[in-house]
Amino acid sequence: MQKKTLKVSLLYEERRATIWFLYIFYVLYFSYDLVYYYFLPKLPWFTHLPFNVLNYFMYLILTILLPISIILLKRNKPGYIKYIYFFNYTIIGGIIDIIYYNWNNLPYTSGNIVEIVIIIFSPIFINKKYFYIIFTGTIAKLLITGIILKDSIVSIPSILVFILGIISFIILHRFLSYVEAVKTGYNQQLDGIVKGIITTLELKDPYTRGHSERVAEYAQILAKESNQFNDDELKSFYYACLLHDIGKVNIPDTILTKPGKLTKEEFELIKTHPIVGAKAVEDVEGIADFMDVILHHHERWDGKGYPIGLKGDTISLAARITAIADAFDAMTSSRSYRSALPLQVAYNRVLEGKGTQFDPQLVELFIKVYPSWIKVYDSYNYKNNIKGGVINENPQT
Structure with a gap:
């Protein structure tokens, strides 16, 4: 039905x-x-x-x-x-x-x-x-x-x-x-629910705090630059990006926060999170239309990604955009197994992934919007520094 x-x-x-x-x-x-x-x-x-x-x-x-x-x-x-x-x-x-x-x-x-x-x-x-x-x-x-x-x-x-x-x-x-009143009320409720879920996820893995919001911000900027989405679609896309890692609630904390290299079995379990996440939102109005963001954000342009191994433009545009945003933020964030990489290193790695890991046309758009991504990065770093009691006017570059 x-x-x-x-x-x-x-x-x-x-x-x-x-x-x-x-x-x-x-x-x-x-x-x-x-x-x-x-x-x-x-x-x-x-x-x-x-x-x-x-x-x-x-x-x-x-x-x-x-x-x-x-x-x-x-x-x-x-x-x-x-x-x-x-x-x-x-x-x-x-x-x-x-x-x-x-x-x-x-x-x-x-x-x-x-x-x-x-x-x-x-x-x-x-x-x-x-x-x-x-x-x-x-x-x-x-x-x-x-x-x-x-x-x-x-x-x-x-x-x-x-x-x-x-x-x-x-x-x-x-x-x-x-x-408009009904839409506004619904959006406010959805926003509260989504952020509540993200908070719960971050309690499981403190190293990913802010990751979902930054990925959503990066992806939103790149999606707007593509001129392929209307305002309502961008809003739904944003919420889907916020929940792109929701499937990780099904992953044991010991694996998410493991400081060393994952075993083959542990990595196979990690690879299930897109399927679990997509299943969780398939009936959620306002997100279900972009369920592929959650399901396919780890697919690669060359077909070597997961969970299905889609290739090229068989991966939806929204998922290809999210893949770049997710990878960039993962590289520039500290994790349990490594420190954050400098922005320039992450930038170069995205360019190196053109035509292999990432859609080549989207990488060209990424180059154009990169200054806006730096502003998002700096904004989140500034907030975190204030919360930590330190004001750093020169965040990592």
Whole structure:
């Protein structure tokens, strides 16, 4: 059974909103035309305009769009549908109106009621971009039509659209505020839980204190430089990096803090920590999408890593980024079996690992962001020196 992650839940809600949008659009559009052109004309007191035969072209377009929408829904891409309908309806509808009223030399009357419904209905998508597009697009259509037809009557529907747009924006703003409040609360809870887990891990192995935070900081800088992640992805990636060593809770303290070389059996046990860690977070919303960071951060570009031995770009980009950050911090931190290496030595070793241990393109990015990594390193050293009662203005370089 598929996990109901936040990403899946949002996609499900977008899908439901789109289906409702389609139902309302088609029912109102065709019902309005049916009533306006076929039922009301039978009333003796109703004055109506002759049927616009160009409407058949719009009917054809809407008929074609329906199977396209069904295909997009099946492919889990409902976000495109609302834009497709709006642009087609607005552009084609505007052209039809201009041709019809100009050809027949008739006073302009605004089109189908669905035009208003689209604006009123827009807040359910909780999408500012979509609202701005339909609001400005509808106003622009009316103004352009009025200018071409030289008919000032368009000011009336324009004012109505403007008023309804303001009301819809207020509703949308409230929806967005509620969503943001929920996200903020969730992120704060997740942040507290993750840091609590890290503290527990560091109690097992004091030599790794600060390691998770520094790795996450280094990796975040490198991920941003890659321009391959959006803001939400970077946030989830950060949390996953913080927990990249969570599987070590399953490793005995005697092995984690052993001052000498590990035996073959002990190293094999160490190599299980990525699998244990990935299993621990596979159902955690906000982290599960980047579970591969935990599972594959010890894989190597040449395929000689663990736990699976993936090679090249079969390793996810996020895991390849974390591998560099993890290795760099491991080298520049003191461990039970050795002292920290100087920054320049660690820097050179990362460069030496280009194309063997590390992704060569990411190593080039590492060179660019290295000054930022030094600032992170210095910042953590400064904090630790203050905690220890010593202020060192010239940390290790």
